[in-house]
Amino acid sequence: xxxxxxxxxxxxxxxxxxxxxxxxxxxxxxxxxxxxxxxxxxxxxxxxxxxxxxxxxxxxxxxxxxxxxxxxxxxxxxxxxxxxxxxxxxxxxxxxxxxxxxxxxxxxxxxxxxxxxxxxxxxxxxxxxxxxxxxxxxxxxxxxxxxxxxxxxxxx
Amino acid sequence: xxxxxxxxxxxxxxxxxxxxxxxxxxxxxxxxxxxxxxxxxxxxxxxxxxxxxxxxxxxxxxxxxxxxxxxxxxxxxxxxxxxxxxxxxxxxxxxxxxxxxxxxxxxxxxxxxxxxxxx
Numbered sequence: 697x698x699x700x701x702x703x704x705x706x707x708x709x710x711x712x713x714x715x716x717x718x719x720x721x722x723x724x725x726x727x728x729x730x731x732x733x734x735x736x737x738x739x740x741x742x743x744x745x746x747x748x749x750x751x752x753x754x755x756x757x758x759x760x761x762x763x764x765x766x767x768x769x770x771x772x773x774x775x776x777x778x779x780x781x782x783x784x785x786x787x788x789x790x791x792x793x794x795x796x797x798x799x800x801x802x803x804x805x806x807x808x809x810x811x812x813x814x815x816x817x818x819x820x821x822x823x824x825x826x827x828x829x830x831x832x833x834x835x836x837x838x839x840x841x842x843x844x845x846x847x848x849x850x851x852x
Numbered sequence: 853x854x855x856x857x858x859x860x861x862x863x864x865x866x867x868x869x870x871x872x873x874x875x876x877x878x879x880x881x882x883x884x885x886x887x888x889x890x891x892x893x894x895x896x897x898x899x900x901x902x903x904x905x906x907x908x909x910x911x912x913x914x915x916x917x918x919x920x921x922x923x924x925x926x927x928x929x930x931x932x933x934x935x936x937x938x939x940x941x942x943x944x945x946x947x948x949x950x951x952x953x954x955x956x957x958x959x960x961x962x963x964x965x966x967x968x969x970x971x
Binding site for chain 2: 724726729730733734735736737738739740741742744745746747748759760763764765766767768770771772775776778779780781791792793795796797798800801802805806809810811813817821822825828829831832833834835836837839840841843844845846847848849852
């Protein structure tokens with residue numbers, strides 16, 4: 697988080713402290729993180745493509761239709777990995793490679809639901825399930841609403 | 853089932869994840885911010901008709917990342933808008949994304965009931 701600009705200027709000790717902290721905090725390994733995100737993200741999408749082709753061939757669907765059950769399957773995989781506690785272990789290496797595909801969406805739903813499970817099924821699981829994933833839905837719908845309105849009013 | 857689709861799915865899907873990883877590493881933004889941004893980006897690209905071209909090219913490489921959620925919302929809204937005008941934007945919004953949201957709610961709920969938090 698960025699520092700509040702209204703705050704008083706830092707004293708010498710505070711400045712030395714922040715310098716020390718920034719020296720000691722490990723810097724992200726940009727190259728390694730990016731490579732792992734690429735490999736894992738690519739792998740997740742290849743698995744998704746495999747499911748898409750399986751549904752396409754098994755049920756005679758078009759590629760577009762087969763995408764839906766494939767997404768649902770990946771959500772199931774992401775949910776189970778989270779439930780078993782494996783998601784975070786893999787995501788430690790995979791980073792965005794596991795979080796950006798729908799597996800990450802499933803993880804955010806299940807992780808929130810599990811975290812608040814002790815508050816009960818209604819107020820814990822039911823209410824808090826979309827605590828993290830809610831922002832994705834909200835911003836997606838707001839964007840789509842604005843674009844849809846522009847389209848309906850100006851383009852049609 | 854051509855191998856080129858798999859190669860492109862790997863490259864494009866991986867590339868989208870790399871972009872997100874770099875934003876996460878180089879800025880102070882949280883994963884929630886980055887994912888919301890990706891959904892908005894997917895929606896805008898969908899509105900411009902570009903995301904479908906990416907899907908045609910890369911298959912699951914474009915449909916698996918969360919950006920496709922934004923694209924699907926926009927496509928559903930526009931498809932119904934073509935039939936029913938402004939009202940269609942409301943009625944069509946979740947037409948294409950119902951699978952993902954339903955699956956997330958059902959599987960998420962069941963997983964939360966069956967499993968207990970670790971640690």
